[in-house]
Amino acid sequence: MKKPVDYVLGKFISCGSLDVTYADGSTAHYHGAEPGPHAAMRLTTAAAERNLLLNPGLGFGEAYMDGTIIPEDCTLYDLLHVLMLNTMSAGHIGESLAAAARYLRRKKIQFNPESRSRKNVAHHYDLGEPLYDLFLDKDRQYSCAYFRTGTETLDEAQEAKKHHIAAKLLLNRPNLSVLDIGCGWGGMALTLAKEYDATVTGITLSAEQLRIARARAEAAGLSHRVRFELMDYRNVLTRYDRIVSVGMFEHVGIGHYQTFFEKVRDTLTEDGIALIHSIGRNDSPGTTNPWIDKYIFPGGYSPSLSETFAAIEPTGLWVTDCEILRLHYAKTLAIWRDRFAKNRDKAKALYDERFCRMFEFYLAGAELSFLVQGHMNFQLQITRSQSAVPLTRDYITEAENGRKPRSPEGQGEQQSV
The missing domain is CATH 3.40.50.150 (Vaccinia Virus protein VP39)
Known part of the structure; x- marks a missing residue:
């Protein structure tokens, strides 16, 4: 899953910069045109790469809980800062599609008898x-x-x-x-x-x-x-x-x-x-x-x-x-x-x-x-x-x-x- 993740992150990071170490040990650097914070992370499994691509809104947090996404030379807060800031400016196609699907189901999701x-x-x-x-x-x-x-x-x-x-x-x-x-x-x-x-x-x-x-x-x-x-x-x-x-x-x-x-x-x-x-x-x-x-x-x-x-x-x-x-x-x-x-x-x-x-x-x-x-x-x-x-x-x-x-x-x- 490295190749599509690499492509998406290249489009996603428009502010600040992000270093990523993939599950196969290779590394990549992503930087945006706008100045901003820097962070780095390691993806330890192919499943973490896949979840980051297909459903980052859920998959990123679960991978962090499982220890398959690890902040490197920075804190979790630093890493989330870069990612959440870029979500507002560039968006993520996988998360955008997932969010659109959630919006259609939001009344059902929030049905609270x-x-x-x-x-x-x-x-x-x-x-x-x-x-x-x-x-x-x-x-x-x-x-x-x-x-x-x-x-x-x-x-x-x-x-x-x-x-x-x-x-x-x-x-x-x-x-x-x-x-x-x-x-x-x-x-x-x-x-x-x-x-x-x-x-x-x-x-x-x-x-x-x-x-x-x-x-x-x-x-x-x-x-x-x-x-x-x-x-x-x-x-x-x-x-x-x-x-x-x-x-x-x-x-x-x-x-x-x-x-x-x-x-x-x-x-x-x-x-x-x-x-x-x-x-x-x-x-x-x-x-x-x-x-x-x-x-x-x-x-x-x-x-x-x-x-x-x-x-x-x-x-x-x-x-x-x-x-x-x-x-x-x-x-x-x-x-x-x-x-x-x-x-x-x-x-x-x-x-x-x-x-x-x-x-x-x-x-x-x-x-x-x-x-x-x-x-x-x-x-x-x-x-x-x-x-x-x-x-x-x-x-x-x-x-x-x-x-x-x-x-x-x-x-x-x-x-x-």
């Missing part, structure tokens, strides 16, 4: 808390942090993320009822209850996360203000003053977007506010990388804004604010990647070498998707009423800076957050 959603969530989020303690912050926020200055520690940036979201929820009176869809290990719900006097219901499809979240609420003495349930969002019947969802919309599935936003509408009170925080893409609708879909987030997808807004429009909901977080997740993932590397021996003791390679590939590829492939995070503030929030965004900054937010009308006595 309740039973499948539970299975997909368990695949990644029930791996066990010892793994996540190796690289997450102390609150186990497994989503994009918020770097107000860029110099924060991970713990500081994750705290800032929670308070940034709380500010957009306008928690301007005590005992507001909040629904946390996809509550994770409970950190957001516990913060809203403890620091904003909210009464919170967190729902998750992960039995492991549910167990830990309930234990955390009990240990914090907050069980009277926070409850956690193993529940699909489609089964929520109670109405809430506020809804928050962080890092869950990516798992809804494109065929269920309108159902999701209809549930948000029907679950909000008339003057309620929802905040949806999700990974997204800055280009047109696409597909999920097949390696990510198989090994990391089955049924997951980073939506474009166009398809997200298209699902909101028929519901009658107002999008009262939209913020794009461009590089915050890249910074978050860089820290996670560094922490995982420092604790790699512990991860290997929990699992094995192949798992470590899988997780390294996931973290490096995810970080680069934000740096060179147009991924970002968006936060959508959504309401039923156009007057549910103040006329300007000043109240968000005021709340984050410790000032008292104004009432939605901008009048009357201000209450403490």
Whole structure:
């Protein structure tokens, strides 16, 4: 398979350069017309060459996990940087054809009824808390942090993320009822209850996360203000003053977007506010990388804004604010990647070498998707009423800076957050 791979790589590398050692021991150098990073790799088997040619989106990651693609004189991150950068500029005919086929099947791939959603969530989020303690912050926020200055520690940036979201929820009176869809290990719900006097219901499809979240609420003495349930969002019947969802919309599935936003509408009170925080893409609708879909987030997808807004429009909901977080997740993932590397021996003791390679590939590829492939995070503030929030965004900054937010009308006595 060397000859066709050589031909494709010669066309593929348009930016930077790549050295390749093939399975037969021969070497080749590829360089693009545009300056860019350099990396090198060794292909140890003909199967690795074939998979790189026919289905690189899946085959490259699997070959790295198996040790049949090896970075040489560089890191995995360096190698992925060259390849992912060139995917954006030149493309790969094999991957282009595979992506086109995936796009035609994407509704089937992302068909996430309740039973499948539970299975997909368990695949990644029930791996066990010892793994996540190796690289997450102390609150186990497994989503994009918020770097107000860029110099924060991970713990500081994750705290800032929670308070940034709380500010957009306008928690301007005590005992507001909040629904946390996809509550994770409970950190957001516990913060809203403890620091904003909210009464919170967190729902998750992960039995492991549910167990830990309930234990955390009990240990914090907050069980009277926070409850956690193993529940699909489609089964929520109670109405809430506020809804928050962080890092869950990516798992809804494109065929269920309108159902999701209809549930948000029907679950909000008339003057309620929802905040949806999700990974997204800055280009047109696409597909999920097949390696990510198989090994990391089955049924997951980073939506474009166009398809997200298209699902909101028929519901009658107002999008009262939209913020794009461009590089915050890249910074978050860089820290996670560094922490995982420092604790790699512990991860290997929990699992094995192949798992470590899988997780390294996931973290490096995810970080680069934000740096060179147009991924970002968006936060959508959504309401039923156009007057549910103040006329300007000043109240968000005021709340984050410790000032008292104004009432939605901008009048009357201000209450403490």
